[in-house]
Amino acid sequence: MKSFNLADLSATDAYKLLRNVVTPRPIALVTTIDEAGVVNAAPFSFFNAIAFDPCMVVLGLEARPDGSPKDTSRNIRDSREFVVNIVDRAMAEKMNACSTPLPHGESEIPLAGFTVEPSETIRPPRVAEAPVALECTRHTTLELGNRREIVVGEVRSISVRDALVLDEEKLHIDHIGLDTIGRLGANFYATSRDTFEMKRPDGR
Template sequence: MTSPDGAPISLGTLAGGQTMHFDFSTMSSPDRYRLMASAITPRPIAWVTSQSATGTRNAAPYSFFNMMGAAPPIVAIGMMRRPDGTHKDSAQNILDTREFVVNLVGEPDAQAMNLTCIDAPPDIDEITLAGLDTTASTAIAPPRITTAPVAMECHVYQTVEIGTTTLVIGEVLHFHVRDEFYDAATRRLDTPAMQLIGRVHGSGFYARGTDLFELNRPVWTDPA
């Protein structure tokens, strides 16, 4: 049996009914991308600001992103290369300078973030193009986006070239939070108030992080 795009499919049985099986070793990269990107959601967005070795600024969003640890404080971003195999501007800047800022995206910045997705030439400053206000970083050259609820100044910890992806592992040097989102008494952020958005699927679908529910983590108690 094959899918509409010709990929081999086998059908198995689960308690909830049937499930389709895709053999990734036989599928094209775009087909694998469509399946994974529409299943692994919502994904937080790293709105990366970087700067070339010659001083040209760049801003671009990446949703292959997450926190990977706190000792040391590590984030990871997957940056796909162009079809011809060359690095896109953000990745090239990071490889050259080993510095970048991860800005988180609140819904008020959604349109500006989307504009910075544009496939502009390397000499175009997307920060200016999108009309973004920036603030100088504390320890690195790339600026942070002033309106971002959170901005993390990062230095490259390691980069790994994996197929068509450049995996950037960054160590967070400085963590900036807008005053209205930080509770000094609890030392926690008001996450719902930040109105963060995440990437979902398709050519332009995003999710709001406002439909929440809580589960308390269970604790194992040994009766002995």
């Protein structure tokens, strides 16, 4: 087995190696709103669900190359609210367009061709095309040096496309119909349609 000591690698090469092996990573298309009411939409693949009771998600955010915070970071700090829009295969190209660097105060929504609709519990809107939206409030921000931070958000509401709810009483969701995508290394992605079932030893 080939081993790489990260102390011997540049930060860029270490990041490249990490993102190529920690896969697939779910993608959060995060919508926030600034003080002028402009909606920002940005994708992040350093994202996951990390806790329940209460339900929590985590975002890994990085600053711009010049060290200034990205709009997502700034908006979450100011408003303490954000929406994680879960990305399906149909949204992939538009999600990718949201990674285009834009000047502060310019929205990615019209550039990508997305539409937004009001959230249930918070001010930032959700993306209408998303199969699922997690409305979150900021719980904690951890600053990892000058350019990186971890945002932990408490999930206040989950909205799921009607057709995906197979059993509302048991909260069964159609995972095949959900058709989420995950980030691999470089410019590659995977879908969640190739699945298999494996029972836990404790029967749960």
